[in-house]
Amino acid sequence: MGNIAVAKRLDPIAFAGIRKVFEKANQLEAQGKKVIHFEIGRPDFDTPVHIKEAAKQALDKGLVHYAPNGGIPALREALAQRLKADKNLNYNPDTEIIMTAGGQEALYVSFLSILNEGDEVILPDPCFGPFPLAVGLAGGVPVKIGLQPSQNYGYDWEAVKKALSPRTKAIVVNSPHNPTGGVWSEEQLKTVAAFACEHDLWLISDDAYDHLIYEGCRLSPAAFPGMRERTILCGSLSKTYAMTGWRIGYIAAVEPIIGAAIRLQQNIMLSLCTFAQHGAVAGLTSSQDCVRAMAAEFARRRQLVIEMVRQIPGIELDGMPKGAFYVFPRITLPNTTSAQVADYLLDKAGVAVVDGLAFGVSGNGHFRLSYAVSYEDCREGLERIATAMKVLAQKQ
DSSP states (O other): OGGGSOOGGGTTOOOOHHHHHHHHHHHHHHTTOOOEEOSOOOOOSOOOHHHHHHHHHHHHTTOOSOOOTTOOHHHHHHHHHHHHHHHOOOOOTTTSEEEESHHHHHHHHHHHHHOOTTOEEEEEESOOTHHHHHHHHTTOEEEEEEEEGGGTTEEOHHHHHHHOOTTEEEEEEOSSOTTTOOOOOHHHHHHHHHHHHHTTOEEEEEOTTTTOBSSSOOOOGGGSTTOTTTEEEEEESTTTTTOGGGOOEEEEOOHHHHHHHHHHHHHHTOSOOHHHHHHHHHHHHSOSHHHHHHHHHHHHHHHHHHHHHTTSTTEEOOSOOOBTTEEOOEEOSTTOOHHHHHHHHHHHHOEEOEEGGGGOGGGTTBEEEEOOSOHHHHHHHHHHHHHHHHHHHHTO
16 A cells, blocks of 8 residues: 555654534534634634625626636735835835735745755744644754743744754744733844844744734834845735735735745646735725724734733743734643643633643743634633532642
């Protein structure tokens, strides 16, 4: 059977831990149990009406055929204008922007565009699960560096310097950070920019949560001197406009990177859904009040979650989550693993959270909780967690 076995490059790719929890939670719901879904990083809001209407109008006009490989011109222009308005960054929509099937494809295509076999990429630990997988599939080697909760979940720079080698090709920045909600300061962004320049590295900036910053710096690494030429912005409309199912993301970078990315996309999936792109144009070019309203509601939930988590026995918050919609509590009960706690909360309390180990070795002993659910569900879910953790603590 050796000749018909699957490719060895897929050996490290397991079924995502988040999806495992999601599937199990759905099974419990099918049995009639109410589950609070703290496991999925998916805004509970509907996509704003004007975005859906624009997509419907595109359908009615018959805009249902192949689109340009890099995205329709109107969408690339709209994104360039949004990057200028929001981040004071200038990108040529014709040569320096490609629209992708969500932020995840943007990451994969970026790594495939810059990495040769054996090139190393410095990654945060914990991190979004596909990061190391994308690096590995592109032939690279992920080098994971533990983050410091007391420093906005920033890199341990002594560890980064020790990890640097002649094969280091890129460093990843994810602020706001998944899974911790950490947001880097301006000084931290300056530090990583200077490091990338000094060592001639690409900087991959995962901007999936860039409109969900409640405290801290909103600058892009690309804004610092010498960084536009070496920064690859990987963004998404999924969280910003509650468009997770639309699969609209982007890469903004210098022309050689975009040229490579377009050649890849041309041969992987050809182009994005045409009428979805027209909906995205409406999102980017219309009033951003809907974005601000969603962010304000997430900020309200964040305050509730932080206050309640800090009162629950057996868990602690080591750092302040200042962005995205996640908290990453550490389990303080002795002889209790994060996997055991995650299973216990789902089985006994009907609350779905993700074992921190799903995000890397440094996530072990934590769990990720997403407050992308209603305010009422946040309160009920945390009340359930508090009750369950008290029982668990009494068993110690």
